[in-house]
Amino acid sequence: MNSGKLRVIVCDPLEAEVLDELKVSFEVEVIDGSSEDELCRKICDADAVIVRSRTKITRKVLESAHRLKAIGRPGVGLDNVDADAAREKGIKVFNSPEASTAAVAEYVCGAMICVARKLNFADRKMRGGIWAKKECMGRNIEETTLGIIGFGRIGKRVGAFGKALGMHVVAYDAFADDKMRTEAGTQGITMRDSVMEILKESDFITLHVPLTDETRHMISARALAMMRNGAIIVNASRGGVIDEDALSDALSSGKIGGAALDVFEKEPYSGKLTALDNVLLTPHIGGNTTDAQLAAGMMIVEKLRAALK
Numbered sequence: 001m002n003s004g005k006l007r008v009i010v011c012d013p014l015e016a017e018v019l020d021e022l023k024v025s026f027e028v029e030v031i032d033g034s035s036e037d038e039l040c041r042k043i044c045d046a047d048a049v050i051v052r053s054r055t056k057i058t059r060k061v062l063e064s065a066h067r068l069k070a071i072g073r074p075g076v077g078l079d080n081v082d083a084d085a086a087r088e089k090g091i092k093v094f095n096s097p098e099a100s101t102a103a104v105a106e107y108v109c110g111a112m113i114c115v116a117r118k119l120n121f122a123d124r125k126m127r128g129g130i131w132a133k134k135e136c137m138g139r140n141i142e143e144t145t146l147g148i149i150g151f152g153r154i155g156k157r158v159g160a161f162g163k164a165l166g167m168h169v170v171a172y173d174a175f176a177d178d179k180m181r182t183e184a185g186t187q188g189i190t191m192r193d194s195v196m197e198i199l200k201e202s203d204f205i206t207l208h209v210p211l212t213d214e215t216r217h218m219i220s221a222r223a224l225a226m227m228r229n230g231a232i233i234v235n236a237s238r239g240g241v242i243d244e245d246a247l248s249d250a251l252s253s254g255k256i257g258g259a260a261l262d263v264f265e266k267e268p269y270s271g272k273l274t275a276l277d278n279v280l281l282t283p284h285i286g287g288n289t290t291d292a293q294l295a296a297g298m299m300i301v302e303k304l305r306a307a308l309k
Contacts (some may be wrong), residue, residue, distance in 0.1 A: 006308050007067075010041055012151040013076070018297030022050075025305055047085075048072065048169065048304055051080065059085040063201035068144035074296035076100060076287065086139035092307050097295035098153060100287030103156035104236055107167070107286040108206050111234050111260035116141055116204075118258075120280045139257075147202025149195055149218075150209035151180065158206055159189045172198045199226040204234070211238035217290040230257035236286040239264040248272050251279055263285045 008026040009036060010019070017102075022028050031042050039061050044051060048070040051057060057071055062085045071081055073095040088094050114120055117138035125132040146162040148155045151173035162169045169189045173180060181191045192198055195218065198205065205227070209215045219233065219242040233256065237244050244265060250256040251273075260280040261273070273279050287293075 005047065006047040008048045008050060008304065009039075009046045010050045011039065011055035012050070013177060014050065014052075016296050017295050018074075018301060021298060021301050022304075025301075026308075035197065036061060040084045043068060048308060050304075051122060051231060053077065053080055055080065057081045057086070062086060062089060062091070065089070065091070065298050066122060069303060070094070070299040072304050074099070074293070074300045094300075094303050094307070096296040096299035096303070099299050100292040101153045101157055103289040104154050104286040105264065106160060106262075107262065107282075108154075108158050108234050108236055109161045111148045111236070111262070111280055112146075112204050112206070112232065112284075113141060114235070115232050115234075115258035115278070118278075121277045124277070126280075141204070144168070144203035145201055147171070147192075147198035147205045149198055149205065149207050151176065151191070153209060154236075155206075155208040156184075158208070159184070160187065163188055167204070170198060170201060174209075180270060184230035191220050195223070196226060199223055200228070202231060203228060203231050205238045206234040207241050209237055216240050217243040217246075219243060219247065221249070224250040224256060227256065229255060232256070234260045236262040238262075239269075244273060248276065251276050 005025065005027040008022060008028050010028060010030045010033065013032060019028065034042065036058065043061060043065045046065065048066055049068065050072045051058065052074055057080065059082045060210055062082060068091050070092045071086060073081060075095055076091060076097040078095055081093055083093050118136045122132060122136045144167055146167040148159055148169065148171040151171040155171060157170060158171045166168045169190050171184060171189055172192045172195055176191055184191050198289060219245065224246055247259060251259060258278045262282045263284055267284060269281065273281060
């Protein structure tokens with residue numbers, strides 16, 4: 001088949017609407033679930049490739065790509081793409097993190113309410129035939145303080161939701177400037193100058209930072225000790241930002257009232273946090289909504305068109 005269109009390989013599942021839109025501009029071949037060797041064969045004459053989180057675009061694969069101009073990843077991370085090897089060959093690499101902003105922010109707010117009201121604990125007890133009404137005494141969110149560490153796209157959306165829930169919202173961002181502080185102020189959100197301030201004054205803390213040498217185990221045993229007794233923490237950013245062993249100890253002792261984790265240092269997760277009743281654990285689903293996934297795919301189609309124009 002030679003339509004005269006540029007050739008795009010799709011390696012992971014895409015929504016039917018996204019595939020239809022892709023086919024308007026490109027010749028498309030779906031090779032879902034291919035091995036590295038098969039991908040090396042298929043990619044040799046492709047102009048672009050689209051992956052989600054499963055397929056790995058390794059240096060070996062890229063060495064076989066003689067015409068490749070772009071790699072698109074619907075979603076946030078690029079951990080499965082050897083970006084250095086792509087850069088060396090002049091291949092553009094892009095994703096669509098903005099598509100999941102609302103989904104992740106909604107997850108954070110839902111997780112806070114779930115843990116504060118012990119909904120996950122109550123559900124488990126009910127399924128075990130136990131009517132644990134007395135053990136399920138929760139707490140209000142209104143009039144509590146929400147601390148946001150990382151005030152980017154998602155952090156700002158969580159802040160807006162927090163204000164709508166009647167929370168006092170404080171935030172910290174390592175790259176805060178006067179513009180960010182002014183914008184936050186117009187929303188009734190107060191910017192703080194350090195993570196320590198957020199830890200000490202917040203009833204709820206939510207993390208929205210990348211995993212770097214500076215942020216790895218940012219929430220350590222020392223940081224947890226600074227937090228208010230009974231505070232609740234949510235992480236839907238990156239595994240490794242929290243020291244999971246230290247968090248488990250703080251949850252077990254009651255120092256930390258509860259936690260909700262959607263990301264882990266090693267995934268799939270099967271550690272000792274699974275034995276605790278005051279933690280909500282989910283399998284990296286913060287951005288997993290049909291709306292967010294469709295939007296992510298459509299954004300990649302538009303970015304491919306621009307990149308290959």
